[in-house]
Amino acid sequence: xxxxxxxARRLRGHAVRTPLLASPDLDEVAGRRVMVKAEPLQxxxxxxxxxxxxxxxxxxxxxxxxxxxxxSSGNHAQGIALAARDHGAPAVIVMPADAPRLKIDNTRALGxxxxxxxxxxxxxxxxxxxxxxxxxxxxxxxxFDDPRVIAGQGSVGLEIAEDLGPAAQGDVLVCCGGGGLAxxxxxxxxxxxxxxxxxxxxxxxxxxxxxxxxxxxxxxNAPGAASICDAIVTDSPGALTFPxxxxxxxxxxxxxxxxxxxxxALAFLRLKLxxxxxxxxxxxxxxxxxxxxxxxxxxxxxxGGNVDPATFADALRRIDA
Amino acid sequence: xxxxxxxARRLRGHAVRTPLLASPDLDEVAGRRVMVKAEPLQxxxxxxxxxxxxxxxxxxxxxxxxxxxxxSSGNHAQGIALAARDHGAPAVIVMPADAPRLKIDNTRALGxxxxxxxxxxxxxxxxxxxxxxxxxxxxxxxxFDDPRVIAGQGSVGLEIAEDLGPAAQGDVLVCCGGGGLAxxxxxxxxxxxxxxxxxxxxxxxxxxxxxxxxxxxxxxNAPGAASICDAIVTDSPGALTFPxxxxxxxxxxxxxxxxxxxxxALAFLRLKLxxxxxxxxxxxxxxxxxxxxxxxxxxxxxxGGNVDPATFADALRRIDA
Numbered sequence: 001x002x003x004x005x006x007x008a009r010r011l012r013g014h015a016v017r018t019p020l021l022a023s024p025d026l027d028e029v030a031g032r033r034v035m036v037k038a039e040p041l042q043x044x045x046x047x048x049x050x051x052x053x054x055x056x057x058x059x060x061x062x063x064x065x066x067x068x069x070x071x072s073s074g075n076h077a078q079g080i081a082l083a084a085r086d087h088g089a090p091a092v093i094v095m096p097a098d099a100p101r102l103k104i105d106n107t108r109a110l111g112x113x114x115x116x117x118x119x120x121x122x123x124x125x126x127x128x129x130x131x132x133x134x135x136x137x138x139x140x141x142x143x144f145d146d147p148r149v150i151a152g153q154g155s156v157g158l159e160i161a162e163d164l165g166p167a168a169q170g171d172v173l174v175c176c177g178g179g180g181l182a183x184x185x186x187x188x189x190x191x192x193x194x195x196x197x198x199x200x201x202x203x204x205x206x207x208x209x210x211x212x213x214x215x216x217x218x219x220x221n222a223p224g225a226a227s228i229c230d231a232i233v234t235d236s237p238g239a240l241t242f243p244x245x246x247x248x249x250x251x252x253x254x255x256x257x258x259x260x261x262x263x264x265a266l267a268f269l270r271l272k273l274x275x276x277x278x279x280x281x282x283x284x285x286x287x288x289x290x291x292x293x294x295x296x297x298x299x300x301x302x303x304g305g306n307v308d309p310a311t312f313a314d315a316l317r318r319i320d321a
Numbered sequence: 322x323x324x325x326x327x328x329a330r331r332l333r334g335h336a337v338r339t340p341l342l343a344s345p346d347l348d349e350v351a352g353r354r355v356m357v358k359a360e361p362l363q364x365x366x367x368x369x370x371x372x373x374x375x376x377x378x379x380x381x382x383x384x385x386x387x388x389x390x391x392x393s394s395g396n397h398a399q400g401i402a403l404a405a406r407d408h409g410a411p412a413v414i415v416m417p418a419d420a421p422r423l424k425i426d427n428t429r430a431l432g433x434x435x436x437x438x439x440x441x442x443x444x445x446x447x448x449x450x451x452x453x454x455x456x457x458x459x460x461x462x463x464x465f466d467d468p469r470v471i472a473g474q475g476s477v478g479l480e481i482a483e484d485l486g487p488a489a490q491g492d493v494l495v496c497c498g499g500g501g502l503a504x505x506x507x508x509x510x511x512x513x514x515x516x517x518x519x520x521x522x523x524x525x526x527x528x529x530x531x532x533x534x535x536x537x538x539x540x541x542n543a544p545g546a547a548s549i550c551d552a553i554v555t556d557s558p559g560a561l562t563f564p565x566x567x568x569x570x571x572x573x574x575x576x577x578x579x580x581x582x583x584x585x586a587l588a589f590l591r592l593k594l595x596x597x598x599x600x601x602x603x604x605x606x607x608x609x610x611x612x613x614x615x616x617x618x619x620x621x622x623x624x625g626g627n628v629d630p631a632t633f634a635d636a637l638r639r640i641d642a
Contacts, residue, residue: 016340016342017340019338019339019340019362021337021362024403024430024431025430041340041342041359041362041592041593041594043343043344045593082345102590109345109346110345265630268595268630269630270366271362272361272362272366272594272595272596272626272627273362273593273594273595274589274593274595306593309586309589309590309637309638309640312589312637313634313637316630316633316634317630319630
């Protein structure tokens with residue numbers, strides 16, 4: 001908790017203090033009050049900037065001048081690229097060649113060196129990264145299994161507790177890949193608003209966290225699944241994040257890609273907020289899985305909005321004209 | 322100024338405290354730092370909720386129980402409808418039959434009685450409204466030429482001054498129809514951040530405020546013009562708003578519909594914010610008319626996001642794939 005508070009202090013004036021949004025129409029669809037933490041408005045378009053900034057701030061001057069390296073399909077990449085630039089550190093990002101074009105372009109535009117690898121062809125991402133890191137003395141910043149990063153993401157939980165008050169009750173639905181955000185938020189809420197309970201939300205085919213929480217042990221996803229929720233198609237819970245979530249979270253919730261697209265359409269119509277598919281799964285759970293949730297009020301962390309125009313147009317077509 | 326401060330106090334906890342957003346990419350396009358006040362995130366999707374709420378809060382219990390009436394093509398309608406519902410007041414909204422479908426539907430969904438009139442066919446809106454108001458004892462709340470409404474919109478200026486500090490310098494671009502928001506913001510900034518100067522921004526063909534400021538007297542638009550910026554296609558400056566703007570504002574700026582659509586596309590890509598055409602003209606001025614602006618930093622008030630999916634899809638097609 002001390003690390004989360006310290007990270008939040010470092011973020012002040014550098015990260016956007018994102019609002020909690022609401023709409024009577026969404027309340028009606030969900031059958032309860034829905035509050036949406038709008039992290040697409042965060043710098044680089046996702047919450048990932050928080051953890052990246054928090055981690056960069058803890059490097060020594062020597063580490064900073066050598067630079068950092070990250071593996072990411074996109075949002076962590078952009079967060080690291082901007083945080084590194086603002087800290088005067090070189091950044092190398094290892095990205096899959098099939099990551100959304102917008103995320104690759106944005107990462108390059110932020111001044112990072114992007115190294116692409118062939119995810120489908122079985123190139124070994126870790127080997128590529130380790131070779132680069134060793135040769136140039138780069139510090140690796142992992143997307144979720146890093147205490148500095150988890151502390152930064154926890155600032156989202158501090159803000160929710162501040163806005164809703166220490167006596168707030170209910171579920172807090174968090175879009176979940178490796179679990180860094182969910183873990184940080186859960187730790188912050190445990191201390192500041194213990195009546196709020198984190199519920200991880202995942203896309204179908206990538207429900208490793210949901211199944212792992214039910215089994216009490218870390219499980220992997222079956223190979224071969226596909227989802228448009230590119231931001232959160234991780235293979236298994238993190239070694240650091242899973243024990244935190246197992247202790248503090250309620251059961252996971254699984255939604256379909258079609259539900260994520262409908263949630264994107266409703267966020268456009270009712271909140272004027274751009275969500276990417278992986279950033280919309282928590283809202284989709286609130287709207288379309290009401291029976292999985294308890295209480296009169298549900299909080300949703302909408303995590304990111306870095307979506308290609310074509311995918312967004314697909315979501316818009318799901319609005320009844 | 323006392324009225325603005327009182328309105329802001331009444332709005333606390335009821336209106337969204339909208340953030341100022343920024344993006345390195347927008348800064349690069351504009352050639353200076355761009356800060357965007359994100360009023361599409363306001364309740365009902367535009368700043369109009371502020372003025373509506375401020376006005377409703379000043380009615381006597383008897384006036385409230387008889388109800389209110391408003392004329393509006395959309396955003397004022399939705400603001401009044403929700404503010405009236407929350408104050409337990411009936412609301413009648415007189416809307417043109419050719420207003421965007423989304424705005425008509427949203428106004429009805431908020432519980433207001435919608436009376437449509439034929440704008441092109443020359444039906445007399447004021448006559449329809451006066452008859453209704455007299456028959457049922459309704460209180461008229463005008464969209465901009467009403468001191469209670471101007472005071473509510475001024476809360477936007479208080480928040481900008483609070484976020485940027487009393488010593489901030491530069492232009493504040495405000496999307497401008499009748500001038501209620503621009504007047505409220507100008508009055509708030511005069512008191513709290515006098516180095517910030519309001520600049521009204523209008524769509525081509527509806528540049529009545531720009532020409533009126535230059536002439537020093539209220540001028541009307543030539544008939545027959547058309548614009549997709551439906552929220553701000555008013556005929557002439559308000560009788561109350563014009564003297565305020567004439568005293569406090571810099572020259573107006575005029576942008577094209579095509580520039581508004583390109584600004585919408587960039588707000589989607591870089592801010593993850595949904596803008597409607599009339600809510601995007603100030604951002605369009607910042608991005609595409611840099612020579613009309615002074616200083617290292619420009620503030621933009623993005624006023625609303627109530628746009629039909631088809632129009633938004635048109636904006637998205639302007640992004641280079």
